[in-house]
Amino acid sequence: MTEAKERTRDRISRRQVDKFEQRRAQLAESALQTLAELGYARTSLREIAQNSDFSHGVLHYYFTDKVDLLTHCVRQFEEACVTRYDEIVARAHTASELQRDFATAMAATLRADAKLHRLWYDLRNQSLFEASFRPDVLEIDRRREAMIWHVVSRYADLVPAPVTVPPRVAYALLDGLFQQALLQYLSGAEEAAADLEREVPTVLARVVAG
Structure with a gap:
């Protein structure tokens, strides 16, 4: 593979990672209010999906589980705090x-x-x-x-x-x-x-x- 092709592949890969992280940030922002309202124990991914514009399947695609989503939400909030x-x-x-x-x-x-x-x-x-x-x-x-x-x-x-x-x-x-x-x-x-x-x-x- 030529050097130019490798650079192109790296740029595409970085863009894909960036888009994935941007999407996770959007989903976390949407989920944050539901989690803040109900707390960890009383909130499931399905319930978060019901209180947002995103499906349960989408949440599962971008987050491994509720723990992954919750920690991402809190990290996002704390970065501003x-x-x-x-x-x-x-x-x-x-x-x-x-x-x-x-x-x-x-x-x-x-x-x-x-x-x-x-x-x-x-x-x-x-x-x-x-x-x-x-x-x-x-x-x-x-x-x-x-x-x-x-x-x-x-x-x-x-x-x-x-x-x-x-x-x-x-x-x-x-x-x-x-x-x-x-x-x-x-x-x-x-x-x-x-x-x-x-x-x-x-x-x-x-x-x-x-």
């Missing part, structure tokens, strides 16, 4: 400004995306029982930890003072606070988001020796 605070960190000029804007953003995503965040925690809980989930969950968790550490370390620079806890502890504190607020919010406590917004600055201040 893990950069949500980058702009806040970049524009912050004072520690108090970063405290305020970070807390406001956390409360805003609680209000706007509560069911989608619930899906992430569902997946993380399922990974305690389903070994097939664990590699994806651990990777997403590492990225979320790095996102929080980006905020905390920048806050420490602005104080200025050293951070008194390692990244995993800072993440556990803020993620735990968010998960508690999410449970309260989904239970009908409208004030949960406002409480979260008020409590986040306190946690930030306590993890830095200022």
Whole structure:
């Protein structure tokens, strides 16, 4: 085979892969709302198909099973989530400004995306029982930890003072606070988001020796 033919074959192959991944992304976006509404245990591929414009057979063609679809959905959502605070960190000029804007953003995503965040925690809980989930969950968790550490370390620079806890502890504190607020919010406590917004600055201040 000539070099030109090999290059042509490689381009066609890449296009086919790209089209396949684009289709998976479309299907995952369509399935995300159903999964977020019902959760992992109560949702089947057939039920997802009934709530979308795609057939059960199409879903089976693009995804091996429900685990494959769910992890793809959560990865897709988290790819947007893990950069949500980058702009806040970049524009912050004072520690108090970063405290305020970070807390406001956390409360805003609680209000706007509560069911989608619930899906992430569902997946993380399922990974305690389903070994097939664990590699994806651990990777997403590492990225979320790095996102929080980006905020905390920048806050420490602005104080200025050293951070008194390692990244995993800072993440556990803020993620735990968010998960508690999410449970309260989904239970009908409208004030949960406002409480979260008020409590986040306190946690930030306590993890830095200022």
